[in-house]
Amino acid sequence: MKTPIFMGIPQHRMLTVFVVIAMLAVALVTTPVVAQNTLVPAGETSPYLATAFPDRIVLTATADPARAQTVNWRTRGSVDQAYAQITRATGSPGLHLNAKNISGETRPLDAHNGLAHHHHVTFTGLEPDTLYAYRVRGDNTWSEWFQFRTAKDDFSPHAAIYFGDAQNAVKSHFSRVIREAYSTAPRAQVMVHAGDLVNAGAEDNHDDEWGEWFDAGSFINSMLVNVAVAGNHEHIREQNGPRILMPQWPAHFRFPANGPAPLQNTVYYMDYQGVRYIGLDSQQALQDEALLRLQAEWLRGVLGNNPNRWTVVSYHHPMFSVSLGRDNPPLREHWQPVFDEFNVDLVLQGHDHTYGRGENVATGASGQMSGSGPMYVVSVSGPKMYMLAEHNHDAMDRVGEDVQLFQVMEFLEDRIVYQARTATGELYDAFDIERADDGSKRIIDRRPDTPVSLCSNPEERTGSSCWGGGSFVRPDL
Numbered sequence: 123m124k125t126p127i128f129m130g131i132p133q134h135r136m137l138t139v140f141v142v143i144a145m146l147a148v149a150l151v152t153t154p155v156v157a158q159n160t161l162v163p164a165g166e167t168s169p170y171l172a173t174a175f176p177d178r179i180v181l182t183a184t185a186d187p188a189r190a191q192t193v194n195w196r197t198r199g200s201v202d203q204a205y206a207q208i209t210r211a212t213g214s215p216g217l218h219l220n221a222k223n224i225s226g227e228t229r230p231l232d233a234h235n236g237l238a239h240h241h242h243v244t245f246t247g248l249e250p251d252t253l254y255a256y257r258v259r260g261d262n263t264w265s266e267w268f269q270f271r272t273a274k275d276d277f278s279p280h281a282a283i284y285f286g287d288a289q290n291a292v293k294s295h296f297s298r299v300i301r302e303a304y305s306t307a308p309r310a311q312v313m314v315h316a317g318d319l320v321n322a323g324a325e326d327n328h329d330d331e332w333g334e335w336f337d338a339g340s341f342i343n344s345m346l347v348n349v350a351v352a353g354n355h356e357h358i359r360e361q362n363g364p365r366i367l368m369p370q371w372p373a374h375f376r377f378p379a380n381g382p383a384p385l386q387n388t389v390y391y392m393d394y395q396g397v398r399y400i401g402l403d404s405q406q407a408l409q410d411e412a413l414l415r416l417q418a419e420w421l422r423g424v425l426g427n428n429p430n431r432w433t434v435v436s437y438h439h440p441m442f443s444v445s446l447g448r449d450n451p452p453l454r455e456h457w458q459p460v461f462d463e464f465n466v467d468l469v470l471q472g473h474d475h476t477y478g479r480g481e482n483v484a485t486g487a488s489g490q491m492s493g494s495g496p497m498y499v500v501s502v503s504g505p506k507m508y509m510l511a512e513h514n515h516d517a518m519d520r521v522g523e524d525v526q527l528f529q530v531m532e533f534l535e536d537r538i539v540y541q542a543r544t545a546t547g548e549l550y551d552a553f554d555i556e557r558a559d560d561g562s563k564r565i566i567d568r569r570p571d572t573p574v575s576l577c578s579n580p581e582e583r584t585g586s587s588c589w590g591g592g593s594f595v596r597p598d599l
């Protein structure tokens with residue numbers, strides 16, 4: 123018998139066709155509309171394609187910043203060799219005459235903007251406290267000469283800058299913050315990024331976001347030593363499994379290999395002129411208890427053998443959440459006792475898209491410095507803004523909503539001078555941590571007598587959100 127045919131499809135295949143059409147329709151309806159998170163509209167050629175010219179040039183922490191400095195950069199895939207030059211900087215333009223050629227490692231990354239090669243060179247055998255000039259190689263091209271100063275061998279005062287999440291509309295809105303920070307503290311030597319540098323939503327164009335992050339920081343990234351930790355947004359979800367570190371992280375950043383083996387490049391430390399900077403991976407800690415415990419154990423070793431005057435720890439998820447509906451109890455169970463035991467001074471965090479600073483926050487007894495234990499800070503540098511949990515108005519010493527911030531910290535012999543400033547450079551919060559000769563510490567609160575910043579968005583605020591962040595780059599806004 124002949125099979126009946128409808129529109130060229132045999133009748134016995136009709137059910138299959140209907141099922142496929144129905145599935146496609148459901149997929150179309152349920153696929154989320156991709157929020158544009160960069161200044162690159164869909165359909166436009168990205169300004170962040172890898173080319174013959176080296177870009178995304180960033181200095182990253184090393185285990186011995188008095189004698190070694192790592193530089194990372196990107197080119198198009200035609201450059202197979204990581205190749206840089208370094209020399210002592212002088213006023214003469216003849217920098218190339220005595221420059222040493224140094225080669226390193228190259229790794230390919232086929233991201234949304236096509237195949238790129240990411241290069242890493244570590245300059246070693248450097249002299250402490252010395253100004254160097256370096257440049258990196260593209261495809262028959264060079265970068266400009268950049269300058270950086272190696273760390274001094276022993277304790278010596280220095281300044282560092284700290285940023286909470288940049289994450290959304292990074293070129294549009296984070297660039298003014300990092301540039302204001304650099305204008306405020308142009309001789310700072312270290313920059314701490316407390317995670318969620320980019321958004322990297324499942325469907326977004328990650329490479330444009332990274333392009334914008336490097337564009338916003340431009341030459342500042344190439345002159346200061348960067349200490350960055352990975353947030354939840356640098357860990358991407360594959361199918362329904364746990365989040366894994368996105369390949370852009372190790373492509374863009376090479377950090378000291380002194381962390382625990384499974385968390386190389388997200389857990390590490392650097393001793394810089396008498397300050398131990400420690401980076402932890404709170405995303406991995408919160409999704410895998412073994413990695414939470416492993417970091418606590420590693421931390422105990424790193425803090426137990428610490429000859430530095432000051433200790434700063436940075437990771438992404440707050441020990442004491444500032445925003446509405448957020449809490450990370452496992453960090454308090456496993457990490458806080460180690461911080462207290464070894465007298466960590468400052469803990470720099472992100473994730474909550476608000477500002478909050480306090481000590482002994484859990485008991486609401488902030489300002490009652492116990493003689494040990496850290497000051498906890500949560501901050502945000504990008505435009506995504508959440509709402510404060512009401513109780514934190516009392517529990518914390520200074521809070522804020524709807525304010526883009528950067529922080530400058532000066533590490534002096536007897537005190538840390540901390541200041542949080544808004545994107546416009548206005549002082550928003552300040553304190554000193556003063557240490558006496560017997561090791562006891564006290565906080566000197568220097569917060570300005572200005573109102574707490576509260577959400578100003580009359581339209582978009584919903585529940586715990588003040589500003590979504592990504593919508594700031596809509597061409598029609």
Ligand SMILES: [Fe+2]
Pocket residue numbers: 287318353354355438472473474
């Ligand atoms: Fe986050």
